[in-house]
Amino acid sequence: MKNGMSFLRIIFSLLLFLTVFTACEKNDPIPGNEPVVSSGVFILNQGYQGQNNSGISYYYFKTRETTFDIMNGTLGDTGQDMIIYGSKLYVSVFGSSVINVIDLKTTTSLKIIPVKDGEQPRGPRYLASYNGKVYASTYDGNVIRIDTTTLSIEAVTKVGSYPEGIAAAHGKLYVANSNGLNYPNFDNTLSVVDIATFTETKRITVGLNPNYLATDAYGDIYLSYKGNYGDIPNGMQKIDTNTDEVTGLEGVSSGESFTIVDDILYYFNVVYNFDGSTGCTYGRYDVKTEQKVPGELISDGTKINTAFAIGVDPDSKDVYISDINPNKIYIFGVDGVCKETISEAGVLVCKFVFY
Amino acid sequence: MFLKKYFCYLPFLATGLLSASVLPAQELPDTVRTYPLSGVEVKASVPSPFSSNAPLQIFPSGVLSKTGAMQVADAVKFFSGVQVKDYGGIGGLKTISIRSLSANYSGVLYDGVPVFDYQTGQIDLSRFSLDNVLSLVLQTGETGDLLQPAYERSCAGALNIVTQNQWKNPEKKNELQANFKTGSFGLVNPSLYVGRMLNNTFSARFFGEYLQSNGNYPFSQIYGFSDSTLRKKRKNSDMEFYKFESNICGNFPNGGQLSGKAYYYLSDRGIPGSVLYHNDYSGERVKDQTAFLQASYSQHVTQVVDFRTSAKFNFSAIDYTDLKYRDEKDEKFYYQRQYFLNMTVRYRISKQLSVSWANDGIYGNFENNFSGVFHSRINYLSALTGKYEHPVFILTGSLLHNFTDDENKAGSAFRNRSHWSPYLGLSVKPMENIPVRIRAYYKNTYRFPTFGDLYLSPVPTLNLQPENANQYNLGLTFSASLGECISLFSFSGDVYQIQVENKLVALPRGSMFIWSVQNFGRTETRGLDLNLKVQAQLQSGFSAELSGTYTFQKVLDKTDETNPSYNQQLAYTPRHSATAYLLLETPWLDVNYTFIYCGRRNYMGMNRPEYWMKPYADQGAHLRKTIRWQDYSLVFTAECLNLFDRQYEVVRSYPMPGRSFRLGVKFIY
Secondary structure, three states: HHHHHHHHHHHHHHHHHHHHHOOOEEEEEEOOOOOOOOEEEEEEEOOOOOOOOEEEEEEOOOEEEEEEOOOOOOOOOEEEEEEOOOOEEEEOOOOOOEEEEEEEOOEEEEEEOOOOEEEEEEEEEEEEEEEEEEEEEOOOOEEEEEOOOOOOOEEEOOOOOOOOEEEOOOOOOOEOOOHHOOOOOOOOOOEEEEOOOOOOEEEEOOOOOOEEEOOOOOOEEEEOOOOOOOOOOOOEEEEEOOEEEEEEEEOOOOOOOEEEEOOEEEEEEEOOOOOOOOEEEEEEEEEOOOOOOOOOOOOOOOOOOEEEEEEEEEOOOEEEEEEEOEEEEEEOOOOOOOEEEEEOOOOOEEEEEOO | HHHHHHHHHHHHHHHHHHHHHOOOOOOOEEEEEEEEOOOOOOOOOOOOOOOOOOOEEEEOOHHHHHOOOHHHHHHOOOOOOOOEEEEEOOOOEEEEOOOOOOEEEEEEEEOOOOOOOOOOOOOOOHHOOOOOOOEEOOOOOOOOOOOOHHHHHHEEEEEEEEOOOOHHHHHOOOEEEEEEEOOOOEEEEEEEEEEOOOOEEEEEEEEEEEEEEOOOOEEEEEEEOOOEEEEEOOOOEEEEEEEEEEEEEOOOOOOEEEEEEEEEEEEEEEEOOEOOEEOOOOOOEEEEEEEEEEEEEEEEEEOOOEEEEEEEEEEEEEEEEEEEOOEEEEEEEEEEEEEEEEEEEEEOOOOOOOEEEEEEEEHHHHHHOOOOOOOEEEEEEEEEEEEEOOOOEEEEEEHHHHEEEEEEEOOOOOOOOEEEEEEEEEOOOOOOOOEEEEEEHHHHHEEEHHHHHHHHHOOOOOOOOOOOEEEEEEEEEEEEEEOOOOEEEEEHHHEEEEEEEEEEEEEEEOOOEEEEEEEEEEEEEEEEEEEEEEEEEEOOEEEEEEEEEEEEEEEOOOOOOOOOOOOOOOOOOOEEEEEEEEEEEEOOEEEEEEEEEEEOEOOOOOOOHHHOOOOOOEEEEEEEEEEOOOEEEEEEEEEEEEEOOOEEEEEEOOOOOOOEEEEEEEEEE
8 A cells, every 4th residue: 555655746846846847937837737647546435424534545557546535534523526627636524614635646635625604614515627717606695706816715705505516617707506404495507606706697597406516618617406316306417607597407317426537427316215215326428429328337236225425537537436334435437347346445425536 | 901901900909909898918928939048138029049940139138228329320330231331420321231132122110110111112221329229139030039020021121120028117106217428520419307106007208309410520522543632621411300209108907018109200401412523512401300100909819829010110311402403402291101900819729839910000191392202102011920939930921912003193103012931931940959040041032123213213113023132041059158257148140142123223314304214123142140149247247248249241243244233242242250248347447448340341242453452440438427416317328439430432422421429417206
């Protein structure tokens, strides 16, 4: 594990070396499409609420070893989302109400940004980056903007209640207003925030209890909504960010998080039975042709009880799915056969970031 | 609805009540063969710890007040085989778990009548102060008291908080106690007790108590996997409560015994929550009201038939506010009501053999002000028990029928479950001259999902199976007086094995705010409980009592071999734990020393260093000076809790207070 870590550091140093030579701007450079092959994956585990046991693991492809946890137990309470922007890893930690900015080279924390309103926590949820800035939805009904040079919150703007997913396209931020803690009165809107003025310009109606948002390569935003867990089902929708027109994804049912890699949207869904047992379904959707991709994501009959997150290696296209019952990560090859499982990445793995 | 459904049982209850009042009283000798225990005060209807065929631990009244414990939860920690899940501070939640079965298996009774919580199924012991408590009785398995309600048999173990008994001294018509305590973290705690013998039949007692504490104790929190710590202060942990109790006791000429109680409790407290890294803010508050009325009555009907009946009405309301986010004030109200009716009839077939039939009907409901839920549950418990007492052995067997049916106004409900739970216990005294008994029991316990398990998730998981636990116990007790100096030497040791099937486990449902309860767990427990008690009369005015317990528990997850937690110790279950106290009485001062040790345990159900919680030892000292003048006495107390300022957590991220002090003065007439 230690060897894996030092090798990882060498890779990071090389990468940083490259970045330093390309980065002299005020803000971090807008990441381009450098043909950098990932050497592993950062794995964010949420931990249980109130237990300060969220962490970040790194699974190194070459040695197939997992380092738990690169933060040595100090990340805090309930990690929620994690993105790479520039040379840094941004991690929103909901319970601790901070955004932890981690240097990719040293894998140490550069800054812990408190996300507070005076004494009171704002509760950062999901993260998005756009044009040199990092944005986070916060549970007190706002979106915050982080300056990536000073690593501090430079602006706050109001959106709907208990916002969840956030994504950016065409100079606009889209934020899912869930009103999730006011069950059963869920919201069904997205707030549209103009990035230039950083104010909400309108709300568009989507499926009930919107959850997760992501942008594809064509500037369309995809959305999953959870429904009311009862008679109103979950599902997915596409938002054309030029017209803000919303269309449903035919035959796709999922209210969970998803990932878009090379024009393919990978999703999963958890079905809850009356006896409390669960089962999972998976699918792929081509965002270019706007059609479901035929075939099975898992072909070898591997049974995952309660999937919690999905990630796809942009190079090998291996699919990573985390199960929370028990806590385990399954890695499937493109043939849908499970080739590896990881049990050392902590509880409630909620995000994969390949690097 | 309750009455309609169980109409068939009403005649039975009514007959019992009517026949009671007309028949003359009979003085019957207690058929339980007890070895004389000097110095141990045992409530008449409770069998002695020595002869009981299941472990029975008692904190008698004399000792309870001397240990320095302020709350029931503090005293319960000194029982073996028991874990108190303590979230820290006076207002922090404290639940009892007997032999690592969850708090849902551990019944709590207040003067023999059950205390209910239909939402969580767990009773918070922090609301029971010790000021008016006479004794605490903890039974594991069944004790052989045939007049118990069936509810007590439906629990794996039960804690009985005894606050009153029949008036002891008819010469003294009035009793008065005024108590005042103060101490660290702004503690102010006055209480008043007034008792009066009204006439030859009735006595009445009133008890009122107020407590206030800001609870903002300092603590050190471990930061990450290293040994570095953060020094912080608990916030939003203030607590205030009022408690009033009125009791009436009747001792009728026909031998009937009545006890009635009206209880009201009102508290307002901050919920400090777990201490999160980087975020000290806590905006949760709870106002909590509980009121209940209860009565029990027991009487001999004929020389061979007697009965006990009890009834209770309980109402509780919780006003919960969360001011976590500036613009999102969250206020919710929760209400619960329970109605309980019990009737137990005992018939002594012969001098050796007696049988009893206990029937309990419980109706409870739960509602809130925000989602229109209204859940109700009818629980009917019926237990047939037989007991055969021979000079050499006591054999007890019972069969309990447990029936539950829910209704849910907003949707479907958990319907019609019933289960038969058997119990078999044997206690043998192999040699007449040696005060040793060997005991063994088998007990099955069925634990229904609570309203919280079933309905609080947006999608009720209504096909949940109840949990099923099988306990096997083998033990030995020894109790004797070893001469004049050692007035009591008692020892007991029990080994046990428990299997739990269909364990209810909650998992987050795509988000940490929505949980779903599933039915997949299986655990296996192997344990050992040891108890030792020595009472010594050293010379006139000098006496000592030493009590020690040791508990070993191996509680393994047996759910799924592919699960990383398979064969690993259950979370929050120490392998080794031990307690001790030493009471020394001298003509000038009484001194008490207490010791609680808890070995290493994990908080995630996985035995990995990052999930370990460090062992701790919490020691305390208690000094007491009594000044007597005629019928009056003044008792001064000074206490130091957590003498060596150990920083520890019982529940992950809920730090316990370090060293603190308490002073008290009590006037007794």
